[in-house]
Amino acid sequence: MTSITENDLTFRLSRENLLNQFQSIRAFTHYLVEPLETEDFVIQPMESASPAKWHLAHTSWFFETFVLGKFDASFESMHPQYAYFFNSYYLQTGVPFTRAKRGLLSRPTVSEVFEYREYVNEQVQSFIENCDENTWTEAAKVVEIGNHHEQQHQELILTDLKYLLAQNPLLPTYKERELRESAPTNPLTWIPFDEGIVEIGNSGDEFTYDNEHPQHKTFVQQFELANRLITNGEYLEFMDDGGYERSELWLDEGWSTVQQVQWKAPLYWFKRDGEWMNFTLSGARKVENEEPVTHVSYFEADAFARWKGCRLPTEQEWEHACGDLEISGNFVDDDHFHPTATPNAPNALTQMYGDVWEWTMSSYSPYPNYKPLPGALGEYNGKFMANQYVLRGGSCATSKSHIRKTYRNFFHANARWQFSGIRLAR
Helix, strand or coil, X not given: CCCCCHHHHHXXXXXXXXXXXXXXXXXXXXXXXXXXXHHHHCCCCECCECCHHHHHHHHHXXXXXXXXXXXXCCCCCCCCCHXXXXXXXXXXXXXXXXXXXXXXXXXXXXXXXXXXXXXXXXXXXXXXXXXXXXXHHHHHHHHHHHHHHHHHHHHHHHHXXXXXXXXXXXXXXXXXXXXXXXCCCCCCCEEEECCEEEXXXXXXCCCCCHHHCCCEEEEECCEEEEXXXXXXXXXXXXXXXXXXCCHHHCCHXXXXXXXXXXXXXXXXXXXXXXXXXXXXXXEEEECCCCCXXXXXXXXXXXXXXXXXXXXXXXXXXXXHHXXXXXXXXXXXXXXXXXXXXXXXXXXCCCCCCCCCEEEXXXXXXXXXXXXXXXXXXXXXXXXXXXXXXXXXXXXXXXXXXXXXXXXCEEECCCCCCCCEECXXXX
């Protein structure tokens, strides 16, 4: 990883840069919710998916709590009870409102939440422009975390909204988008990597979360990684071969889940007139064979890999394979909101970034000598290091400026509402 210079770091944490980021990221959140009707903002379709209104308020609460409340002695909250309503899980800042009941909060209203956001925007801008240098030195990295935290919630706004709209028999459209012409998918090939000791984790030369540290050495066995993502067409072959009926392909907990909730296909797939359809944020349409399969759980990704006589990569293999690959692909910046079929070369890795989060077989656990951030911000990642699996690479709902090769996303093995897909290893 290229070392950053002192000048680069100074610019990254400068008032001008972070204020520009703050303003553009906050504005992009508003852009994402522009197509919504008032009713769309308030419904919570499941415990794991929050209402859009809550996301808008929570990201403002984050700046209020961790920046303004900590570093600006003159700051006065617009509404002190918002600290209770819009805290997510930070127990060191107070007892949060019950997560499963966020959809019951008809008040504050949507318009009041937008007023709250505007109030926080003005206060943060004033703070960045006017605080003294010593205060800014301490606050800059927290502002930077807040910016990236909001980008995470932009992704959640889209994934949670998609799950909400899919519950409606009308299958409402979030945004009309033309279907991109599918590029032909070449046969899957394998890219070999030798065994050896490799460096994993981030050196700290760029913005990172604490779970990406410390950078450390680890040994990887010789392995091969598929040159591209698994497609809908390939997943249909798994389904047609009885993939959801064959217990020998599934982990025990995965098979129990299949039996209990009657999975038959990826989330958002349904049949119409005998043909598989796919609900997207641009409406329902026919499943395109060439597109990357998405909205599959770890259990489904693992079962598919077994069916192919392969496995999922470890997160160490995935990160090592990335090397110095350019971060390019189909991100939320493209305003498409759906994985796309991408031309792929047989001798090179493609689609490592964007389109779909790629499940790894690695449990989400701390790196050697991991230390969470001090105080309440230490609750951001570390306390979730149990019973979850790591995903890599970002998706079509992720901002390009938010992702990097060391980024560790994590979800429970049965989670499907994220844009999660499959890359094979062996």
